[in-house]
Each structure stands twice: as structure tokens, then as C-alpha cells.
Amino acid sequence: MSDPTTAARRPAWLSRLASWDVAVIAIAIVVLLVASGTIDNFGTGRNYTFLLLDLLPIALMALPMTFIIVTGEIDLSVASTLGLTSAVMGSLWNSGLTIETIIPLCIVLGAVLGAVNGFFVTVLKLPSLAVTIGTMALYRGLAFVVLGDSAVADFPGSYTSWVTGTVGGSSIPNVLIPLIVLAIVFGVVLHATPIGRGVFAAGASDTAARFAGIRTGRAKFWLYVVSGAVAGLAGVLWTLRYSSARADNGFGLELAVVAAVLLGGVSIFGGKGTLPGVLGGVVLLSALQNALRLQDVSNEALNIVTGVLLIISVLLPNILSSTRAALQRRRRRSPSPKAGALAGAEQ
Amino acid sequence: MSRRILTGVVSLASAAGLVLSLTACGGTTKNDSTGSGPAASTASADPNAASKQGVKMAFLPKQLNNPYSDIEVGGGKTALDELKGEYKLVGPNDASASSQVSYINTLIQQQQDVIGIAANDPNAVCPSLNQARSAGIKVVAFDSDAAKSCRDVFINQASTQGIGEQLAKMANELAGGEGEIAILSATPNATNQNAWIDVMKQQLTKPEYSKLKLDKIAYGNDDDQKSFQEAQGLLQSFPNLKVIVSPTTVGIAAAARYVSSSSYKGKVAITGLGTPNQMRAFVKDGTVKEFALWNPADIGYLAAYAGVALSSGQITGAQGQKFKAGKLGEYTVGADGEIVLGPPTVFNADNIDKFNF
Numbered sequence: 001m002s003d004p005t006t007a008a009r010r011p012a013w014l015s016r017l018a019s020w021d022v023a024v025i026a027i028a029i030v031v032l033l034v035a036s037g038t039i040d041n042f043g044t045g046r047n048y049t050f051l052l053l054d055l056l057p058i059a060l061m062a063l064p065m066t067f068i069i070v071t072g073e074i075d076l077s078v079a080s081t082l083g084l085t086s087a088v089m090g091s092l093w094n095s096g097l098t099i100e101t102i103i104p105l106c107i108v109l110g111a112v113l114g115a116v117n118g119f120f121v122t123v124l125k126l127p128s129l130a131v132t133i134g135t136m137a138l139y140r141g142l143a144f145v146v147l148g149d150s151a152v153a154d155f156p157g158s159y160t161s162w163v164t165g166t167v168g169g170s171s172i173p174n175v176l177i178p179l180i181v182l183a184i185v186f187g188v189v190l191h192a193t194p195i196g197r198g199v200f201a202a203g204a205s206d207t208a209a210r211f212a213g214i215r216t217g218r219a220k221f222w223l224y225v226v227s228g229a230v231a232g233l234a235g236v237l238w239t240l241r242y243s244s245a246r247a248d249n250g251f252g253l254e255l256a257v258v259a260a261v262l263l264g265g266v267s268i269f270g271g272k273g274t275l276p277g278v279l280g281g282v283v284l285l286s287a288l289q290n291a292l293r294l295q296d297v298s299n300e301a302l303n304i305v306t307g308v309l310l311i312i313s314v315l316l317p318n319i320l321s322s323t324r325a326a327l328q329r330r331r332r333r334s335p336s337p338k339a340g341a342l343a344g345a346e347q
Numbered sequence: 348m349s350r351r352i353l354t355g356v357v358s359l360a361s362a363a364g365l366v367l368s369l370t371a372c373g374g375t376t377k378n379d380s381t382g383s384g385p386a387a388s389t390a391s392a393d394p395n396a397a398s399k400q401g402v403k404m405a406f407l408p409k410q411l412n413n414p415y416s417d418i419e420v421g422g423g424k425t426a427l428d429e430l431k432g433e434y435k436l437v438g439p440n441d442a443s444a445s446s447q448v449s450y451i452n453t454l455i456q457q458q459q460d461v462i463g464i465a466a467n468d469p470n471a472v473c474p475s476l477n478q479a480r481s482a483g484i485k486v487v488a489f490d491s492d493a494a495k496s497c498r499d500v501f502i503n504q505a506s507t508q509g510i511g512e513q514l515a516k517m518a519n520e521l522a523g524g525e526g527e528i529a530i531l532s533a534t535p536n537a538t539n540q541n542a543w544i545d546v547m548k549q550q551l552t553k554p555e556y557s558k559l560k561l562d563k564i565a566y567g568n569d570d571d572q573k574s575f576q577e578a579q580g581l582l583q584s585f586p587n588l589k590v591i592v593s594p595t596t597v598g599i600a601a602a603a604r605y606v607s608s609s610s611y612k613g614k615v616a617i618t619g620l621g622t623p624n625q626m627r628a629f630v631k632d633g634t635v636k637e638f639a640l641w642n643p644a645d646i647g648y649l650a651a652y653a654g655v656a657l658s659s660g661q662i663t664g665a666q667g668q669k670f671k672a673g674k675l676g677e678y679t680v681g682a683d684g685e686i687v688l689g690p691p692t693v694f695n696a697d698n699i700d701k702f703n704f
Contacts (some may be wrong), residue, residue: 043454050452151444153470153494156375164474242445244471251443258358293453299411299440 020317021265021277028284035291045171052173053164053284057082057234059179059249059279061257062264063186066278069129069261070190071204071220072113072119072270073128078231079137081113083246085248087143090152090245099156103236110232111225113139118224122217136254143247152245156337161238175237180287184228186337187275196220259306260285263313284309355685392663394670395398399659402432404461404651409491410442410559415643416465418704419490422647423463429673430655435459438629446470446666451475455482461654463492463647464498475498485657489650490643499664500684502650505538506640509690510594511546513639514619515556517693518547518590521616521636525558526589527642529581531602531619533595562588574601582611593619597604599638600625609635623694632698639691643704649688 036043061078068075079214085106090101115137120131190196197279201209202216239245265279266273285306292302368592390431405422409417420436427434437454439446444467454462462484466472469492476486476497486493489502518528530547532540544564551559562585567574574597582588582605587673593599599621606612617629621638629635652672653662662668664684671677678686694702 041458044456047456050449050456054449054452093377096376096378098376100374151468154377158375160474184502222431237446241474242468242471243473244444244449244468246444246468246471248443249445251441258544290453293437293449294456296435296437 014126018108019117021274025279025280028280031287039294049171051290056175058256060234061284062260062278064230065261066255067223069266070199070203070273075227076132076254077135080136081110082235082250084139084143085232086148086239086245086249089239091146106236107229107232111229114224114228118221122221138328147247153243155243160243161239190275244284355389366368392668393660396660400431402460402658404653405435405459406619407464408438409465409467411438418643419647422644423651425649426651440466444471445666447472448475455479460658461485463650466493469494487650488653489646495683500653501546503687505684505691506687507542511543513691515547515550517618518592522589527560527562527587528590529562530564531593531598535566569597571601574598576600576603578605590616596621603629603634623699630696635695639693642692
């Protein structure tokens with residue numbers, strides 16, 4: 001984890017405070033507080049319900065995406081997996097299967113689609129960017145083959161109302177429960193288990209990780225399977241929320257997911273990032289969107305804000321680390337006890 | 348090691364899915380599912396109630412920056428200015444099924460009085476529209492209906508009957524009451540076009556149209572080139588042809604383009620359904636005397652008047668209720684809350700420059 005000499009000089013939590021992911025969580029909380037205080041109708045229970053419902057699919061898919069980007073790979077096919085799952089869900093429903101059979105089948109389908117990505121990336125050793133851009137187009141195309149441009153809508157009311165409903169009349173959407181469960185599972189696995197350390201190691205240096213006995217290929221393969229399964233689950237929830245199974249569901253969502261992950265402080269080059277930071281990024285983007293819409297700000301302005309935020313999130317950590325490095329060089333020239341050789345390579 | 352834990356994650360993810368799928372007991376299939384929304388409002392209407400001022404109505408078209416919907420909502424703005432209401436326009440940049448939902452949610456939060464929506468997907472917007480209605484917001488669908496159970500009224504641009512009758516009437520006028528006509532349609536299975544053509548055929552059996560002879564229905568598949576060739580083919584096969592009626596904007600423009608550059612110009616009339624902007628040049632050069640289409644500005648105008656009438660309690664969306672819609676006159680709510688705009692607008696050399704869409 002943290003570098004011992006730095007830790008001796010400065011408590012760990014202090015250096016954590018200066019990191020981007022903590023900053024993102026702080027900014028997200030500030031945005032929520034300020035918007036609740038200043039924007040009419042933002043701070044109501046119902047608005048928070050809408051906000052959480054809107055961010056759910058992005059947050060779900062961002063969980064495995066965090067792992068994948070930490071290993072230095074990427075999965076751009078998640079939104080198309082969502083769409084294909086949705087289309088298959090519609091056609092299976094039309095064929096008369098029970099919804100209780102269809103839902104697990106759809107999640108398994110997502111896992112299979114993820115396994116296809118995993119096979120190309122880890123067995124055939126192809127670059128994940130190229131592979132998942134390919135399957136992004138392929139899965140979306142298949143979705144249109146399955147359902148064309150029609151829509152299936154007559155899903156059972158008990159399910160659709162559960163997905164859009166809240167826990168016992170509160171403002172907490174029912175669907176937040178599976179999200180929280182999954183977020184805890186993914187967070188614990190990433191930050192408190194050997195597998196998580198293996199994921200970071202693979203992202204920092206694949207070769208070094210393999211010399212250390214970590215089977216990076218196998219790990220990455222399973223990450224793609226999980227990513228597909230979660231995208232499949234997101235497809236099911238999406239379809240039920242909008243009571244509309246369509247081939248174009250979730251179109252373009254993969255970029256929102258990647259944007260949230262990067263904004264949350266995960267390095268696109270791998271090896272760095274935290275899951276709480278990513279969730280902070282998801283909340284920040286969704287809260288800004290919700291708040292600006294309530295203020296009748298146009299979509300174009302929204303996109304500009306998102307873009308500027310992303311660029312800042314990539315620039316700022318770099319500026320911070322280069323200033324830190326410059327300070328250390330200066331310290332090394334001065335005859336003081338040697339400081340830690342490397343800071344910030346942990347997380 | 349790594350594999351074991353990852354497999355654990357996979358099974359946990361699936362387990363979460365399974366838990367979701369077990370929230371209901373037993374098996375639910377398509378056959379025993381009933382997607383029903385709340386029942387239509389049974390509140391009584393007071394046709395003599397005063398029109399409320401300051402009604403906040405938001406228009407949510409399929410997508411922003413689409414020339415056609417810009418004109419529609421422009422009509423809505425005109426009407427709200429007349430009614431001293433507050434007009435607002437919001438909408439997504441892409442016409443996807445789900446993109447309208449978060450806009451509806453925002454409008455609920457902003458406590459609008461009326462939402463006017465052209466639905467991208469009749470069902471995807473349903474739950475949030477019903478949330479809006481339970482928050483006291485009136486919902487007027489226009490142009491493209493939402494599911495019947497989640498809106499109060501639907502402004503239908505034209506009835507099938509009205510369009511078919513108008514097409515037959517124009518063909519008769521242009522043929523001078525007798526002669527051979529042909530139809531250039533879209534695809535053989537185009538729902539709208541076939542419905543209009545059926546009405547036209549019924550009209551042709553009436554005594555006043557008895558001297559018209561329908562030679563052929565050609566299909567240009569809504570493809571410019573194919574429509575152009577089909578128009579050419581019709582004129583070569585039927586030398587006595589007087590009128591080509593094309594109930595599709597692609598077909599009418601292609602046929603007019605062919606005729607305007609051929610020796611048939613001035614001898615054979617082209618009519619049907621087209622937009623003023625694509626047909627303007629052909630009207631100016633005399634190829635086309637008249638054609639028809641509903642006026643999108645009137646759709647938005649009527650939607651706004653219906654919204655204010657709902658908000659003021661003059662109507663509730665039940666069949667037979669009447670309300671006044673400014674310059675368009677009085678309207679009656681039809682079955683299923685449908686309000687038909689009326690006969691399509693006929694465009695000719697005298698009025699075409701008043702329209703820009």
C-alpha cells in the first residue's frame with residue numbers, strides 16, 4: 001500500500017486527502033449540498049429518487065469497468081451488451097417464457113458476451129480497445145437483428161413497478177439495494193483482497209505481476225465475464241424501468257461509464273484508482289446533469305461542463321504529482337534526510 | 348486463488364440477479380401479464396370555466412433542433428402567448444426511447460401545469476408521465492401518441508378519413524372531373540399510405556368521382572430514385588394520364604422533379620402529401636398546382652389550447668367534451684381522448700410562401 005518512509009513523516013490519511021478520488025467525492029458532496037440549498041426542487045426526496053434511478057445503470061457498469069481500467073484494459077461494449085440483452089429479453093418475453101426464467105438467462109447472456117471479449121483480449125492477446133470497439137458494433141447490430149426497430153412493452157406490472165418504485169414509500173429506489181450490495185462486494189474485492197492487489201499489480205506492470213505469480217490473463221478474462229454479466233443485469237433493469245425492450249436501449253452509455261470512471265480518479269493507463277472515487281464520479285456527473293436541467297440549461301452546456309471536468313480530472317493529478325516530484329528533487333539537493341523515493345504509486 | 352474469488356464475484360452478481368427475479372412468486376408469462384395504468388380521469392368538466400392565465404406548459408418534442416418539431420412547438424408558443432401562459436421547450440438531442448424520461452422527471456420537479464409530449468416510445472415514457480399526472484400535471488400528447496393510459500388527450504394531426512378524402516378531392520379538381528389517374532405510394536406494406544389509399548378508393552366509388560379511372564398504384568418504396576423511375580414508367584404506360592397522386596413526401600417530390608423537366612410539364616398534374624419547402628420550386632414553376640399536408644404549427648397551437656383547457660377544468664379528456672382553440676375554432680374530444688386537428692392544409696401558389704417547413 002503506502003510507502004513506509006512517507007507514512008513515517010506524514011499520517012496516511014493526510015496524503016489520502018490530497019488525492020484526486022477523495023477530492024471528487026468531496027466535490028460531489030459540495031455539489032449536492034449547494035444544489036439542494038440553491039436550486040428549487042433539487043433537494044426534495046422525489047428528485048433524489050429520480051437522480052438515483054438515472055445514475056443506476058452507469059453506476060452498475062462502472063463497478064467492473066473500474067477493475068478493467070485498473071488492469072490497463074477497457075470495455076467499450078457494455079452499452080451494446082445492455083442493448084442486446086434488452087432486445088433478447090423482449091423477444092424471449094414475446095415467445096412466452098416466464099420472466100423468472102428470462103432474467104437469469106439475460107444475465108448469463110451478458111456473461112457470455114463478456115467472455116467473448118475476454119477470449120479475444122486474453123487468449124488471442126488482442127488490444128482490448130480494438131476488440132471492444134468491434135464487439136460494441138457487433139452486439140448493437142445483433143440487437144437490431146433480434147428485435148429490429150420494434151419495441152416490446154407489456155412486461156408484468158409487478159416487476160416494472162418494483163424497478164421504478166421506492167423502499168416502503170421512502171425516497172430510496174428499490175434498485176439501489178442491488179447496487180449497494182454489488183458496490184460493497186466490488187469495493188471489498190478490489191481494496192481488501194489478494195485478487196484486488198493482483199488487479200493493481202497487473203495494471204502497474206503486467207510482466208512484473210506475472211513474474212510474481214499472478215495469472216493476469218485469467219484474471220482479465222473473468223473481469224470481462226463479470227463486466228458482461230453486470231451489463232446484462234443493467235439491461236434487464238433498464239428494460240423494466242422503461243417498460244420497453246428495444247435494440248437501441250442504452251445507446252452511447254459506454255462513454256458515460258468510462259467518463260465517470262476516469263473522473264473518479266482511475267488512471268486510463270491502469271494501476272491506479274479507487275472504487276469510492278469512481279462512485280463519487282458517477283454521483284458528481286449525474287448530480288450536475290440533474291441540477292443543470294432543473295435550471296433549464298441546455299444539453300450543449302451540459303456536455304461542455306462534463307468535458308471540462310474530465311480534462312481537469314486528468315490534468316490535476318498530473319500537475320500535483322509533477323509538483324511533488326519537483327519538491328522532492330529540491331529536497332534531495334538540500335542535505336536533509338532522504339525522503340521516500342516514490343510517493344503516490346500506491347492506491 | 349484469483350480465479351476462486353472472481354468466480355465468487357460472478358456468482359454473487361448472478362445471485363443478485365436471481366434475488367431480483369425471485370421477488371415475485373410463481374412464473375409470470377406474457378399471457379398473464381396485464382400492463383394497465385391508472386383509469387382515465389372521472390372528474391367532471393365544466394365547459395364554461397374561465398381559461399386560466401399563467402398556465403405553465405412545457406413542450407417535449409422527440410428531439411430538439413428538428414425543423415418540423417421546431418414549427419410545431421412554435422405554434423404552441425403562439426397559443427400560449429395568446430392565453431397569457433408560460434411556454435417552455437425542453438428535450439433530448441437524440442430521439443431515443445428513454446431519453447425523454449429524465450426530462451419528464453425534471454418537469455415534475457419544476458411543477459409545470461401541462462406537459463405537451465411527442466413520444467419517442469409510447470410505453471417508455473408511460474411510468475414517468477403517470478407520475479406527472481398523479482402530481483397534478485396534465486399531459487397532452489401530440490404528433491406521436493403515448494400509451495392511452497398515460498396521457499389525458501392526444502392531438503392527432505389528421506384522421507385517415509380526412510387525408511383520403513382530401514387526396515381524392517384534389518385528384519378530381521386537377522383532372523377536371525374526369526380522366527385517368529394513378530397513385531405513386533411508398534412501400535406496398537406502408538400502413539399509413541395503404542389506409543389513405545383505401546379511403547381514396549372508397550371515395551372513387553361515389554357518384555361525384557364516377558368519371559375518374561384509377562389506372563395503377565405504383566410503389567417507389569420511399570426511395571427518391573425508384574419513385575422517379577416509377578413516375579416515368581406511369582407516364583409511359585398510360586399516355587392519357589391526367590393526375591399522379593403521391594401520398595408520400597418522397598414520392599411527390601420525385602414525381603414533380605421528373606415532370607418539371609419533361610414534356611409532360613403542364614399536361615400532367617402532380618399532387619399528394621408534401622412539405623412546402625420541398626415543393627416550393629415546383630409550385631413556382633407551375634408543375635404543381637396544389638398539394639396538402641397538415642400544418643405542424645397548428646398541431647402545437649391546438650396542443651397548447653387543449654393543455655390550458657385541461658388545466659382550467661373545461662375538459663378532462665372524456666369523449667364528447669368541447670373546448671375553443673382560438674383561431675382554429677371549437678373542437679370536440681373524440682374516442683380515447685383523441686382530438687383530430689381537422690382536414691389537412693392545402694398549399695398552392697397563393698399561400699405557399701407563408702409556410703417554412
